[in-house]
Amino acid sequence: MMSCRKSCNPEKQTESKRSTESACSRRSFLKTAVAGTGLLAGGCGSGMSGTAEKMHLNWQEYFKGNYRLMTPTEKEATVSRLERLAKIKYKLDVQISTREPVQQVLFGYAFNISRCEGYMDCVAACVKENNLDRKSQTQYVRIFELEHGRMDIASGNGKYFHEVPVADHFYMGVQCFHCESAPCIKACPTKATWREPDGIVVVDYDWCIGCRYCMAACPYWGRRFNWHDPDVPLGELTRKQHYLGNRLRRRGVMEKCTFCIQRTREGRLPACADACPTGSRVFGNLLDPDSEIRYVLKHKKVFRMKEELGTDPKFWYFSD
DSSP: OHHHHHHTOHHHHHHHHHHHHHHHHHHHHHHHHHHHHTTTOSSOOTTSOHHHHHHHHHHHHHTOOOGGGOOHHHHHHHHHHHHHHHHHHHOOOOEEEOOOOOTTOOEEEEEETTTOOOOOHHHHHHHHHTTOOTTTTOOSOEEEEEETTOOOGGGSBSSOOSOSOOTTEEEEEEOOOOOTTOHHHHHOTTOOEEEOTTSOEEEOTTTOOOOOHHHHHOTTOOEEEOOSSOOOOGGGOOOEEETTTTSOOOTTOEEEOOSOHHHHTTTOOOHHHHHOSSOOEEEEETTOTTSHHHHHHHHSOEEOTTGGGOOOOSEEEEOO
């Protein structure tokens, strides 16, 4: 009976046929359009044009998952795509690492306020190492000039342009403090930022939606919003990069100091500590009892900024 009713209703039959033809037409159109750009290809063949290959790679990048959820194979694939995109766009060979945290390492930082003389070599080194946007003059590290007897950063001058050091003043460096209980992590609605086992608070730039909740939550002014596509002279581009570190960030996302993850996970100092001419920056493994930073914490009078907030920052200040 059912088959008879179907066959005996020509109006419904015609409507069904039109609906099927319409759906097929839409599918055919999308399939043809996408295939025309090479997006359905399994790989980037040698016959693919530069534009088509770029579209293909960008399409795959758009649909990748959060870095923390990627398998090692997926991480390798996305790094290969990013390296290839850099080659197409900038005609440069970059190396993007996904090196994981080293076992039994917890990074910490100490800043000697009695030695810093405000030269800002650290700022310049950070800008270059981390491929920061030159157009907006983004800086992860800021140096504040304060009068003796005052410890409130808000009362300091973070944009001085005069000869240093200035008499009766001292200098304090501020950057991301990589808190153990980081307010920025709690504020992020997309889980684009988290704390790694080695203590580094990182950002998955491709998962960030640029809402800036983390910036509002950070009590240490450690977050930066990327207002522009990165403007970096190609001759100054740092080519050894880390996926969670100094690779070029797109416009509209948050970024921050990562303790130079591309360097420190290779056993090197952060660029700011390496460039400091006065030896006021101490970086090391808090779990190593013989490290310099453990010596500082044991033998110097140290303090942490806004410690009453309970954020447990991994950044201390001390003096000789």
